[in-house]
Amino acid sequence: MSPVFSIVLCTYNAETYLDECIQSLLHQTHTDFELIIVDDGSRDGTLPYLSTLTDPRVRLIQLETNRGLIFARSRGINEATGRYIAIMDADDIAHPQRLEEQLKVLETGKVDVCGSFHISLDSVSGKRRIRKSCTSDSDIKALLTIYCPLCNPSTSVRADILRQHRYNTEYPHAEDYGLWCDIAAHNGRFHNLAKPLLTYRLHPGQVSKVKRETAFDSFRKIQARYVESLTGQAIVPQAMPLSQRLQHGLTFMRTINLKIPGISFRANYELYAEFQYRKNRWLTIPTRLERMLVAFWFTQLGRCAKPY
Numbered sequence: 001m002s003p004v005f006s007i008v009l010c011t012y013n014a015e016t017y018l019d020e021c022i023q024s025l026l027h028q029t030h031t032d033f034e035l036i037i038v039d040d041g042s043r044d045g046t047l048p049y050l051s052t053l054t055d056p057r058v059r060l061i062q063l064e065t066n067r068g069l070i071f072a073r074s075r076g077i078n079e080a081t082g083r084y085i086a087i088m089d090a091d092d093i094a095h096p097q098r099l100e101e102q103l104k105v106l107e108t109g110k111v112d113v114c115g116s117f118h119i120s121l122d123s124v125s126g127k128r129r130i131r132k133s134c135t136s137d138s139d140i141k142a143l144l145t146i147y148c149p150l151c152n153p154s155t156s157v158r159a160d161i162l163r164q165h166r167y168n169t170e171y172p173h174a175e176d177y178g179l180w181c182d183i184a185a186h187n188g189r190f191h192n193l194a195k196p197l198l199t200y201r202l203h204p205g206q207v208s209k210v211k212r213e214t215a216f217d218s219f220r221k222i223q224a225r226y227v228e229s230l231t232g233q234a235i236v237p238q239a240m241p242l243s244q245r246l247q248h249g250l251t252f253m254r255t256i257n258l259k260i261p262g263i264s265f266r267a268n269y270e271l272y273a274e275f276q277y278r279k280n281r282w283l284t285i286p287t288r289l290e291r292m293l294v295a296f297w298f299t300q301l302g303r304c305a306k307p308y
Helices: 015-026 046-050 069-079 098-106 137-143 159-164 175-185 212-231 242-259 265-273 281-304
Strands: 005-011 033-040 058-063 084-089 113-122 128-131 156-158 190-202
Touching: 005 015, 005 069, 005 098, 015 033, 015 046, 015 084, 033 046, 033 069, 058 069, 069 159, 084 098, 084 159, 098 113, 098 156, 098 190, 128 190, 137 190, 137 265, 156 159, 175 190, 175 212, 212 242, 242 265, 242 281, 265 281
Parallel strands: 005 033, 005 084, 033 058, 113 190
Antiparallel strands: 084 156, 113 128, 113 156
16 A cells, blocks of 8 residues: 655765654654655765665665665655655655644645745754745745745655656756746645744755755746746846836836735745845835835735736
């Protein structure tokens, strides 16, 4: 009988943090899962550690050479048999109730992708900080036009959705953002639980830090494609002089609030801020007032709109 969840965990020279990560998964309050570990050609002590795991829910897939995260994660998804796929990174820690809480949301049939708030843990200083994000489907889809409001390793996704929409090799080091934008553009439904169900570890060796420039280039390509799919415009939210943002910015705000009804005031405030310059000095007060008025107006417009 197939499990409810397939947890897909990719490892590559992850010995330092791996035990804490895996133990957090094996001790979930929801126990009906398989843990698919795809080792991407590790050369440290990762494989000797993995060989000691005796829990029958663990399935190890060993790649002889390093193929990269996109290939490894796609392999794990292909092997998954669960109704839902939980994504996890080898240096993070899952809250004991992560699967239990996300299952409640996914089983309503109203959500395809469920993430959560998370705690960022600085491995150097030991400092912890709760990271919050928007929670509603409308806000997540809207804010994907300017950044990723989902913490990738906190997400659980319907398996059929992940088989329809795959990680794109054209977007190295921003493949998760590309996946969410693709799902959103095809009417996928999102939700973030307002609970920190993951501890996200920050350390100097993270790919997001090492490959920052490549990731930024990929982000810009994905962003442009997603914005055009929503608005039909080639102009992405970016700082513009007043005359230009009154033309392009207001058009963008109107289009996206008609396309995605129910965007909150806070999300609209963030969206329009992208069209304004930072550090306005004496113009800070009128700039903020402009932002508030625009956000208020389009929030009201969105409340009256019907989905396309």
